[in-house]
Amino acid sequence: MATRAIDFAAARANEPPHLAAARERAYAMPLDDFDMLDPDLWVNDTHWPYFERLRDEDPVHYHANGRFGPYWSVTRYADIMAVDTNHAQFSSDAHLGGITAKDMDKDFILPMFIAMDQPKHDVQRKAVSPIVSPGNLANLEVLIRERAQAIFDGLPRGEVFDWVDRVSIELTTQMLATLFDFPWKDRRLLTYWSDMATADETIPGNPTKAEREAIMLECLIYFTGLWNARVNEPPRGDLVSMLAHNPATRDMIPMEYLGNLLLLIVGGNDTTRNSITGGLTFMAANPGQWTKLKANPALIESAVSEIIRYQTPLAHMRRTALVDVEMGGKTIRKGDRVVMWYVSGNRDERSIADPDSFIVDRARPRQHLSFGFGIHRCVGNRLAEMQLKIVWEEILKRFPTIEIMGPPARVPSAFVKGYASLPVRIPA
Template sequence: MADGAMKLADEARARAYSMPLDEFHPGDPELFRTDTHWPFFERLRREDPVHWCRDSEFGPYWSVTRYNDIMAVDTNHQVFSSAAALGGITIRDVRPDLRRPSFIAMDPPRHDVQRKTVSPVVSPANLQVLEPLIRERAGRILDALPVGETFDWVDAVSIELTTQMLATLFDYPFERRRELTHWSDVATAIPMPGGLVETEDAKQAELMECLASFTELWNQRVNAPPAGDLISMLAHGEATRNMTPDEYLGNVILLIVGGNDTTRNSISGGVLALNQNPDQYGKLRANPALIPSMVSEIIRWQTPLAHMRRTALEDVEVGGKTIKKGDKVVMWYVSGNRDDDVIAEPNRFIIDRERPRQHLSFGFGIHRCVGNRLAELQLKIVWEEILKRFSFVEVMGEPRRVRSSFVKGYETLPVRLHAR
C-alpha cells in the first residue's frame, strides 16, 4: 500500500472509531472512492450490526452488515421486496416517474417467469459453447498488450473482454460494443457536476439512446425466427414479448450491468489483490491448478456490487432491531464477506481457502446472480491465459476507484507486464 493510501486508511480508522454510531452513513460514495469504508463496517459488525442511518443524501436507511443477517434478509422475499415501484434494489432512490421494472427489481411471480426467459443463455450447455470463444478472445486481447510499458489494465483488458462477451450475448453490432460499456456506466452513475452525467435529465437522455438502439434490434429479432441471443429470447418469450418500453429498457440495463460491471471489476480487482499479496501470487505461479479456487476468492475479496437494497413490506425484526413497514433495508455484501464469525481470516486474501465459494457476492435466494457461472468462467479463462504469457502483471500505481457505494469498481489501474 502506498504512503498516501496508508495515511488515508489510518485517518479513516481513527474517524470510524471516534464518531458516534448514530452519525454513521456507511453508504457515503466517497468512502468507496477512497477505499476507506472498511473500518466503518468493521465497527458496525461488532457494535451495531443492524444500523439505522437517520439522514443521508439517500434518505434514511437500515444497514445489515453481518453475513447471517444478510442471508436472512436476502432469502425472505415475502417480507423484503425488490419491487421497482417501492424503490428497487439500490440505496439511491429513483424518482417515481423514472422507476423501471426489471426482473431483479420484481417480486414473484413476475420475477420468476422473466428470469426463466433469459436463463438459457447461461445454461451449462451454452457455457460449453461459449468457452472456446472466450478463450480465443482473451488470448487475442492479451497478445496485443505492450510488454514492459505502463498501460491501463481496466480499459485494455477488463472492459474489452467483458464488452466483447456482452456483444455476443446480445448479438449486438460488434464494432459498436463500447456503447454497452458506456450505458452500463451511465446507468449506475450518480449525477454530479464533473461526473459522467451531470444531471438526472442528462442521464435519462443517454438511456433513451440505449432504448432506441435496442428497440431497433428488438424489431429485427421479433420478425425473425427465435435465436439464442438475449434480445431474441426477450422478443419471443411468452413472459417478456409484451413488455412496455420502460420494462424492456429496465431488463436491458440489468443484463448490461450484470454482465459488465461484476466481471470487469473482478478482473481488475484480482490483479490488484495478487500485487498486494505477493505470497499468493507466488503460490498461483507455482500451482496454476489453484485458479478456480482463486476466482471465487477474488469475487469475495472484490465484492463487485457492494450492496443490494430491499423495502420492508411489514414490521419485522432483524438482529434484535424492529424494521418498520416501508423502511429501506441495505444488505452490505461487502461487509458480510468480511464477517469473521462465518469466514475464517476474512481480511486475508487466500487463494486456496478451504471453502472459497462461501461468499455473498452473487446474492442469495431468488435473486442470486443468474450469470454467476459465466462470470467465474471468464475469470478462470483470463487467468489461465495470463499465466501462459506473463510472469507478472505488476501494478504501477494506485487505482482510481468508482465513486459509488453500489458498483465497487475501478476506473483505471496502471500496470506493466513482465514476459515469461
C-alpha cells in the same frame, strides 16, 4: 455490545496511512453520524473500518440522515442471508424503490426482473436463463478463450497502459456484444450505458438526472431497432431474441424492456470487469499468494471465488420491508429501506475465517455473498466465474509478472465497487 479494542499504533504500522487515518475517524465518530453511502468512502477505499465497527457494535443500524434518506444497514453475513432469502417480508419491487439504496426516480421507473417480486420475477428470469445453460456455457468457453488470448497477445510490453481499458473493459464488452448479438463496431456503447445506468447524478462531473435519462432512452432506441429486426425472425440464441420471443417478455412495455436490458448489461459487465482488475491488485499486494498460484494452477478455480469475495463488485443490494420485522433487537418498520452490505458480510469473521486475508487456496472459497442468495441470486454467476477462470489460465501461460505502476482510480459509488483505471506494465 462491546467495542472492538483497536491498537491505533499497530494500525499505523500495518496499514496504508490513509486507511489508518480512516480507522481513527471511524472509531472516534458517533455511529449516528455514519453514512455508508458517502462516495468519499468508496473512491478512497476507506469504508472498511466503518463496517468493522458496525458489525461489532450495531449490525442492524438505522441511519436517520442518509445521503438518499433514512435506511437500515445490515452488515453481518447471517443477517444479510436472512434478508436476502426472505422474499415474503422484504421486497425488491421497482415501484417501492428497487434494489439500490437510492430510490428509482418515480418519473423514470425501470421495471426489471431483479427489481420484481414473485411470481413475475421467475417467469421473466426464465426467459433469459438459457443463455447461461451448461451447454451454452461450453460453447461460449471456446470463444471467450480465443478472445482473451487475442487481448493478452496484443498488450504492449515494456510500457505503461491502463489495465481497466485494455483488458477488463474490452473482454467483458466483447462478451456482452456476443450475448446480445450486438453490432461489433458499437460494442463500447454497452460499457458506456452500463456506466451511465449506475452513475450518481449528485456527484460532480457525472451527467445530470435529465442527461442520464436521455442517455438511457438512447439505449432503448438502439435496442428497439434490434428487437424489431429479431421479433420477425425465427428465435435465435441471443438475449434480444429470447426476450422478443418468450411469452413472458414479448409484450413488455418499453421501460420494462429498457430495465431488463440495463440489468443484463450491468450484470454482465460490472461483476466480471471489476473482478478482473481487483484480482490483479490482490495478487500484486499478496505476492505469496501469486507465487502459490503459479506453482499450482489447479488452484485457479478456488482463486477465482476468492477474488470475487474479496472484490465484492456490487457492494450492496437494497430491499423494502413489506411488514414490521424484528432483527438484531431492532424493529424494521413496514416501508423502511433495508441495505444489505455484501461487502461487509464478505469480511465478517463470524462466518468466514480470516476474512481480511486474500487466500487463493481458502478451504471454502465459494462461501461468499457477492452473487446474492435466494431467487435473486445472480443469473450469470457461472459465466462470470468461467470468464475469470479463463483470464487467469491465460495470464499464467504468458506473464510471470505484471507490474502495477500506481494506485487504481476507484469509482465513487457505494453500489458498483469498481475501478476507473489501473496503470500497469508487463516487462519486456
